[in-house]
Amino acid sequence: MTVEIKMPQGRFDGHARNKLGTLEPDDLLHRIGPGTPCGEYMRRFWHPIAISSMVADRPVRLRRFGENLVLFRDKSGRLGLLHLNCSHRNASLEFGVIETDGIRCCYHGWKYDIDGTILETPAEPANSRIRERVRQGAYPVVEYKNMIFAYFGPPAEQPPLPVLDTWDWPDDEMVPYMVPSPVNWLQVSENSVDPYHVPFLHARVTGVQFQDNFAHIGVINYHEREAGFFYTTARRVGRMLWIRVHDHLLPNFSQNGGMWTEGDQSVYFARCGLTRWVVPVDDTNCIVIAWRHFNKETDPLGRGDKSQCGYDSVDFYGQTGHRPYELKQSNPGDYEAWGGQGPITVHARENLGHSDQGVASLRRKLKAAIKKFQEGERPLQPSVDGVPVNTYAGDTVLAIPPSNDDRDLCDRVSRRMAEIYRSGDKLTGEARRLHIKAALRELETMRG
Ligand code: FES
Ligand SMILES: [Fe+2]
Numbered sequence: 001m002t003v004e005i006k007m008p009q010g011r012f013d014g015h016a017r018n019k020l021g022t023l024e025p026d027d028l029l030h031r032i033g034p035g036t037p038c039g040e041y042m043r044r045f046w047h048p049i050a051i052s053s054m055v056a057d058r059p060v061r062l063r064r065f066g067e068n069l070v071l072f073r074d075k076s077g078r079l080g081l082l083h084l085n086c087s088h089r090n091a092s093l094e095f096g097v098i099e100t101d102g103i104r105c106c107y108h109g110w111k112y113d114i115d116g117t118i119l120e121t122p123a124e125p126a127n128s129r130i131r132e133r134v135r136q137g138a139y140p141v142v143e144y145k146n147m148i149f150a151y152f153g154p155p156a157e158q159p160p161l162p163v164l165d166t167w168d169w170p171d172d173e174m175v176p177y178m179v180p181s182p183v184n185w186l187q188v189s190e191n192s193v194d195p196y197h198v199p200f201l202h203a204r205v206t207g208v209q210f211q212d213n214f215a216h217i218g219v220i221n222y223h224e225r226e227a228g229f230f231y232t233t234a235r236r237v238g239r240m241l242w243i244r245v246h247d248h249l250l251p252n253f254s255q256n257g258g259m260w261t262e263g264d265q266s267v268y269f270a271r272c273g274l275t276r277w278v279v280p281v282d283d284t285n286c287i288v289i290a291w292r293h294f295n296k297e298t299d300p301l302g303r304g305d306k307s308q309c310g311y312d313s314v315d316f317y318g319q320t321g322h323r324p325y326e327l328k329q330s331n332p333g334d335y336e337a338w339g340g341q342g343p344i345t346v347h348a349r350e351n352l353g354h355s356d357q358g359v360a361s362l363r364r365k366l367k368a369a370i371k372k373f374q375e376g377e378r379p380l381q382p383s384v385d386g387v388p389v390n391t392y393a394g395d396t397v398l399a400i401p402p403s404n405d406d407r408d409l410c411d412r413v414s415r416r417m418a419e420i421y422r423s424g425d426k427l428t429g430e431a432r433r434l435h436i437k438a439a440l441r442e443l444e445t446m447r448g
Helices: 015-020 037-042 185-191 199-203 324-328 334-339 354-374 404-421 428-444
Strands: 046-051 062-063 067-073 079-083 095-099 102-104 118-120 141-144 147-152 174-181 219-225 227-238 239-249 253-256 267-271 274-282 284-293 394-398
Touching: 037 354, 046 062, 046 067, 046 174, 046 274, 046 284, 062 274, 067 147, 079 102, 079 141, 174 334, 185 274, 185 284, 185 334, 185 354, 199 334, 219 354, 219 404, 227 404, 239 404, 267 428, 394 404, 394 428, 404 428
Parallel strands: none
Antiparallel strands: 046 147, 062 067, 067 079, 095 102, 141 147, 174 284, 219 227, 227 239, 239 253, 239 394, 253 274, 267 394, 274 284
16 A cells, blocks of 8 residues: 655755855955954944943943943043953953043952043052053044944044034934844845835835835936945836935945835925944944934924834834744844844855845945955045035935836936936035925926
């Protein structure tokens, strides 16, 4: 007697593909500790490391770029960022005591100024000179709009703090938040240069997470700019043509369009909903540190919720790991998408296609920038000497009805819109906004 068992039919490659399992991560881009090529390159930029609400009357233990650190605000209001372990015998300064002019180690009372100068060594004899020859590792820190930035590179190469045009625009409130993820920094950065995931992850595959119109792939174009690129996604929404713009500046900085734009009302050069960095914690952890922008132009119905923005919390779906596993499976968000790739994804196991242009471009640009840095060039900064650099992220919605070849129309209008945005580069502030808005209205009357 034979037993009838239905056997599956097909070509099963599991065993053959297992040999790929031994491939290593892309060390050049993934390793960010001290002395690594990418780590040293990234240390030539200012990065946000914390938000102001985290720093009260106790020292805060942090890990950034593979370094253990302590952040504190002394009683005269100055911020300090020191190596975590005391230069005396390595006690952790997270258990230190904050004083008017620095922080005192709990173990034998050594006191440190914010630049790592040892102010007191009370257990040593009065004539001890130990404090003159030892210093605690320290980094400069700057606070701006409730975000705390640090510079981890050599002092002689310290660049100015970047300033962007979106950081000081009228009637806009910038609320900081930060969310950690247990994955390499590049995975999270790549999510924001990957517009093709939006219609699938956020709308088509398991349901609409933000809005119905995201289900359209749209016409996507990439545009080069100094120190990075921006891309446009043009979508048809009835008789309106909605073009969403996203900035990416090297190494880890990006801005999105508005969080609540639906593309069905005319809007001319509305600005971003999000300004964010993906900051390495170590090779297998990172933290998004960002401002959410709250204003009437990008959110006329007031659907954003600033009370949800803070440590490990933000007011839009799928960014943190707190949802139940069942919900993560039934409705996975960005956090599951980048988290599911593992602590450090292996590039050699991927099969990139046309839709991965943004990801491939970011990797190429980073590798080229690291190479130039290794050859002795100073990395190109987003802005120079405190002059705000023009960015493009945000939304434009034009009343341009569909044509017979609507993809071609969307393509032409979005390219023309990018040219118009760029034509404002020689201007700044309100003059630039007025110039761009007027040119967009003209484009609209010409029906593209
Ligand atoms: S270990 Fe810090 S003072 Fe001794
Ligand atoms: Fe996303």
